Amino acid sequence: MKKLALGMLSVLMVACFAAVAMAQGNPRGTSTITLKGKTVSVEYGRPSLKGRTTDELLGKLKPGAAWRLGADTSTTFKSAVDLAFGDVTVPAGEYSIWMERESDNSWKLVFNKKHGQWGTQHDASQDFASVPLVESTPAAPAEMVTLTLTKAEGGGTLVIQWGTLEATASFKAK
Numbered sequence: 001m002k003k004l005a006l007g008m009l010s011v012l013m014v015a016c017f018a019a020v021a022m023a024q025g026n027p028r029g030t031s032t033i034t035l036k037g038k039t040v041s042v043e044y045g046r047p048s049l050k051g052r053t054t055d056e057l058l059g060k061l062k063p064g065a066a067w068r069l070g071a072d073t074s075t076t077f078k079s080a081v082d083l084a085f086g087d088v089t090v091p092a093g094e095y096s097i098w099m100e101r102e103s104d105n106s107w108k109l110v111f112n113k114k115h116g117q118w119g120t121q122h123d124a125s126q127d128f129a130s131v132p133l134v135e136s137t138p139a140a141p142a143e144m145v146t147l148t149l150t151k152a153e154g155g156g157t158l159v160i161q162w163g164t165l166e167a168t169a170s171f172k173a174k
Contacts, residue, residue: 045071054163068119
């Protein structure tokens with residue numbers, strides 16, 4: 001009887017811990033395209049606005065501060081081909097990507113050599129490239145963070161959407 005009670009208690013504890021873990025985590029999203037026969041992908045956490053606005057959440061960032069582009073672990077950008085974002089080349093590899101607020105309140109996309117770290121642990125000393133993001137107003141607000149890779153003219157576009165924020169970066173395969 002004691003073993004049965006202990007076993008039931010163990011199962012109950014595991015179920016409780018799993019429920020708490022799932023309640024705190026955000027779903028993950030991915031987007032993938034193929035360029036020159038090679039894969040480019042992004043994998044990221046998808047927080048929801050839950051009645052808040054992007055201005056409330058991201059408006060707190062001071063110039064020079066970075067946002068993890070999602071939630072939980074850092075957003076991972078992988079490319080099996082070198083990419084040119086304008087005159088900036090991002091070599092094939094695996095990186096974390098971040099959005100950094102500029103002094104004029106615009107944003108830039110930052111590539112960091114470290115990936116897989118908890119999302120708030122941005123190590124700016126590992127940043128190696130950044131490109132300006134083009135902001136626009138989305139057709140409809142996005143409740144959850146959405147990152148989309150699409151093919152475009154020999155390359156692609158990364159579209160970042162959350163609430164009324166839409167920012168894009170275009171690139172070409174080298």
